[in-house]
Amino acid sequence: MKTQKDQFIETKEQKMPIKSFKRKQVGILGGNFNPIHVAHLIVADQVGQALGLDEVRLMPSFSSPHVDEKETIDATHRLKMIELAIQDNPLLHVETIELQRQGKSYTYDTMVALVDQNPDTDYYFIIGGDMVDYLPTWYRLEELFTLVQFVGVKRPGYPVETNYPVIWVDIPWLDLSSTMIRNKVQEGCSVNYFLPDQVINYIKEEGLYLGTK
Incomplete structure (x- = not known):
């Protein structure tokens, strides 16, 4: 025979609402960020x-396998500049997994680790429209498509037709590069409005990019 306590427990369980489970949606924008500038942020x-x-999440690379080897500043500086640049935007965060791993970082290996750490998250990997044509050269690409949804940012002069599953986003494009900014700093030119003021101040305080481009 059920006791009054048993009946209370059953009734309580029946009335408990079933919570809907929503997976977290996270974008990943990788790069050297040497330095981060307003085009990255936009x-x-x-x-x-x-x-x-x-x-x-802005994800600075320790060493990228997809570009020619280039001299870069210490990761500590690049990470700090990202933190300064995004501090007032609650949507933007930093992902440091590749800095922690060090060495060359293949996107596939990085995303395997992130998915394993965060099985309740769907990842959207953001690339420029110019990079879409290079997707066939990416390491373990077919497997990578099972881990992330690629997002292509349209760029003038580059097609948006592709056989790959890419979500396209149309964003006003700024023809701005970290290389150009480093050159201007080395030449003593102004970089106002190319970078957030906090990042400009950090570059000046630390004396960055004065000896190398």
């Missing part, structure tokens, strides 16, 4: 807003 923010993502 892309990250606009993609996050356009797709309704919960957050967008």
